[in-house]
Structure formats: structure tokens, C-alpha cells
Amino acid sequence: MNKTELLNEVVLALRNLLTQAVTAAEKAHKAATDDQSVAETQYDTLAIEASYLAQGQSLRIDELKAQIQQLEALQVETEQLNVANSQVNLGSLVWLDYDNGENKKVFILPCGAGIQLEVEGEKVLVVTPKAPLAKDILGKTVDDDFELVIAGKHQSGFISEVT
Secondary structure, three states, rough: OOHHHHHHHHHHHHHHHHHHHHHHHHHHHHHHHHHOOOOOOOOOOOEEEEEHHHHHHHHHHHHHHHHHHHHHHHOOOHHHHOOOEEOOOOOOEEEEEOOOEEEEEEOOOOOOOEEEEEEEEHHHHHHEEOOOHHHHOOOOOOOOOEEEEEOOOOEEEHHHEEO
């Protein structure tokens, strides 16, 4: 699977999250405006809580739409995305070999952090340039070492492949 197909999969995952967020927002809006939610006492806050939830879901919807637009704009630059580059950049697919024997593939994109794809039996994790791992490997090339500490846990290894 090439990077353009991977990017399409990330956009699809974001669209699925968007659909879920729209459904949740609709439910929260209904709950906030339902007759059963009318406050019976000053301490009855069900309608207020539901309206806060609806507002939060609306913000999430806007965020997901912006992420989808950002990745679709990146899709327009597919020629650049699929050019093999030995240096880790935005749009790179990177194979990492950890010192503990673990291997990991990461796809560096401007958004969609945490989305995990299954590609030909292997997992690919989307990371953004803000992630500690991405900050450490951006600009590096094949065989360069990386080292980071996340939640007090030391992790190190080397970059085995960049596409």
C-alpha cells in the first residue's frame, strides 16, 4: 500500500469519527431540549449538562472537518507525498527498530494523531510533528538513532527505512 492509499485510509477513519460525533451531537442536542430535561429544582442540571455536551460535540465536529480538509489538501500534493525521500519529513512513512526488539511503523501527518491502520498485517500509527517521537526523528535519515523519554520510560532505537 502506498502513502496515497494510506492517506485515504486516514481520511476515511476521520470521516467515521465525524459520523460518530454528529450522531453524539444530535443525541446531546435532543437531550438538552427534551421535555424530560426541564429542571424541576435549582439543583437539577441535566439540561445544562446535555447542552455542554452538545457544544463540545459541535466543537469536535468542526475540528474533524478541519482535519479532513487539511488531509484532502495534502492529497492534492500526492506527487510530493509519494516521492521517496531518505530524510524524515511531513508525509514520511518511517520504520523504527527499537533497542528492545520492537518494530513500529509511523506515518507523519499534520493531523489525525493516534489513528492506527492495519496494512498488510502490520500496524501503522499516525503521528503529528507535535508528538515527542516525531520531534525526535524529523530531519533524520535511515540508520540514524532516536532516543526519547515518554512517561518516564526511556525508548531508543534507529530508523530502518523511510519512504
